[in-house]
Amino acid sequence: MNIKHLRINMSSAPVNILIILDGLGISEQNYYNAFFKASTPHLDRWKFEHSYTTLQAAGTFVGLPDGYNGNSEVGHFALGSGRIMKQTSTLLNHSMQQSILQNSDIIANLLKKFNTNRTVHLLGLASNGNIHSNIDHLKALIFVLKSHDITNILVHAILDGRDTAPQSAQQFLDAIATDLEKYKCGKIASIHGRFYAMDRNNNMDRTQASFSILTQEQTSKTSYTDKINQSYDQNITDEFIQPTACIENHTIQQGDGVIFFNFRPDRAIQLTQKILELDLSFFVTPVLYHASLATTPLITAAKADNTLLEVISAHNKSIFTIAETEKYAHVTYFFNGHKDIRLQGEVRVLVPSLTDADIKKNPCMQAEKITAHVLESLHTNPSDFYLINYANADMIGHSGNLDATIAAIECLDRELGQLYEEVVTKRNGIMYITADHGNAEVMHDTITAQPCTSHTSNPVPFYMLSSNNKEDLTLTSLADVAPFILENMNITVPDEMKK
Ligand SMILES: O=C(O)[C@@H](CO)OP(=O)(O)O
Numbered sequence: 001m002n003i004k005h006l007r008i009n010m011s012s013a014p015v016n017i018l019i020i021l022d023g024l025g026i027s028e029q030n031y032y033n034a035f036f037k038a039s040t041p042h043l044d045r046w047k048f049e050h051s052y053t054t055l056q057a058a059g060t061f062v063g064l065p066d067g068y069n070g071n072s073e074v075g076h077f078a079l080g081s082g083r084i085m086k087q088t089s090t091l092l093n094h095s096m097q098q099s100i101l102q103n104s105d106i107i108a109n110l111l112k113k114f115n116t117n118r119t120v121h122l123l124g125l126a127s128n129g130n131i132h133s134n135i136d137h138l139k140a141l142i143f144v145l146k147s148h149d150i151t152n153i154l155v156h157a158i159l160d161g162r163d164t165a166p167q168s169a170q171q172f173l174d175a176i177a178t179d180l181e182k183y184k185c186g187k188i189a190s191i192h193g194r195f196y197a198m199d200r201n202n203n204m205d206r207t208q209a210s211f212s213i214l215t216q217e218q219t220s221k222t223s224y225t226d227k228i229n230q231s232y233d234q235n236i237t238d239e240f241i242q243p244t245a246c247i248e249n250h251t252i253q254q255g256d257g258v259i260f261f262n263f264r265p266d267r268a269i270q271l272t273q274k275i276l277e278l279d280l281s282f283f284v285t286p287v288l289y290h291a292s293l294a295t296t297p298l299i300t301a302a303k304a305d306n307t308l309l310e311v312i313s314a315h316n317k318s319i320f321t322i323a324e325t326e327k328y329a330h331v332t333y334f335f336n337g338h339k340d341i342r343l344q345g346e347v348r349v350l351v352p353s354l355t356d357a358d359i360k361k362n363p364c365m366q367a368e369k370i371t372a373h374v375l376e377s378l379h380t381n382p383s384d385f386y387l388i389n390y391a392n393a394d395m396i397g398h399s400g401n402l403d404a405t406i407a408a409i410e411c412l413d414r415e416l417g418q419l420y421e422e423v424v425t426k427r428n429g430i431m432y433i434t435a436d437h438g439n440a441e442v443m444h445d446t447i448t449a450q451p452c453t454s455h456t457s458n459p460v461p462f463y464m465l466s467s468n469n470k471e472d473l474t475l476t477s478l479a480d481v482a483p484f485i486l487e488n489m490n491i492t493v494p495d496e497m498k499k
């Protein structure tokens, strides 16, 4: 290593490390609970030897409607901003209640200029998962378009199975088909497993598979019911159903309008980039997905300033952030309060996620590489503050496979043990370990009798590991973590975090 690049950490303050174990919640229910079943000697011991509590991570505690499951966007936003702000799904639902969507000037004005011989395409995740989209918004949009006399609507339905039961698409598609039939205003034109249409890891072949179906006539068409049944016969669940054209003349053409109704950006960006290559009359999205993507947004997403990393950085402390690429937006855009910023002197490491479609084959994912990067940084050029996301409990939890998820959590426990040795034992530093939402602690859905692939609304663990005495912690929710860390670092907590 070039000696010139070595920055000596002059600060004598101990290192602070915030670790987010994505998707690891706490449940009293031991049945199909991968966290309970995993052998986690470190986490078990620390619960008693160090400061420990649980935090609320769902519903109104993270700015969602009451009772909604948590997710990584809102969980990282709450952790990073240290406050509770109404998140996009709440803002949109509020809009719906006030009929703002139905009376949207934005949509009305676009339709005034629209050639009604052309088609309006409604694209998005057709489920009630409420993490990337809400089927009620799709229904409202169909109603709005119909009330503006648009009768050429084509719905391109992305199938879920990740925020819903793995085999649940039929009911959502039937509900949409019923509305289209009732208003005599359109058809379901194509279906796409979200694995393809909503890739966020730069697997452009998957995005292209969806885009081709959206834009190119196909020689064969298959009704959505037939495609779903054929896929289930081959053990392919909703998430992984191959993009398929369902009717004749289903494609997006020049001069048409598109509304992509997903409200969460990270998984909508790649397909949006492709669709923007088309010459459309309009392209509406609920929020702006990215500053570089010129769509027409309906509302502005919550944005937070003076977030944890910004405040730490403003105190001339150095920051190291790391995640695997599947969780890229999580430790950047989401954690930084929906802002695409890079802090002064921030070292940002993104470890490329594995691209194997069968994720459960590698329950350790890139966790070992993440730990190795952090240890290397600590040995060579330590930063003052580290933000680490380990994706395993969430990503493997989404597979619905109990054994793989147990293996994922056991891997995490080993990685954490290594960090503890270095950070707490050798360096007298502080490790905060928490999660952004639940998932891995519930691996079976007794109501649908299917594997549970979705997140939960359970609380998440919070550990503070240091060589100091065990403290009673009074934190309630994810939003309390940032001010707590700042106080421990002797940094003034900004007013926005005290509300
Ligand atoms: O995979 C995702 O996009 C969501 C679930 O839909 O999970 P997370 O919020 O953990 O990123």
Ligand SMILES: [Mn+2]
Pocket (backbone or CB within 6 Å): 023, 072, 394, 395, 398, 439, 455
């Ligand atoms: Mn998840």
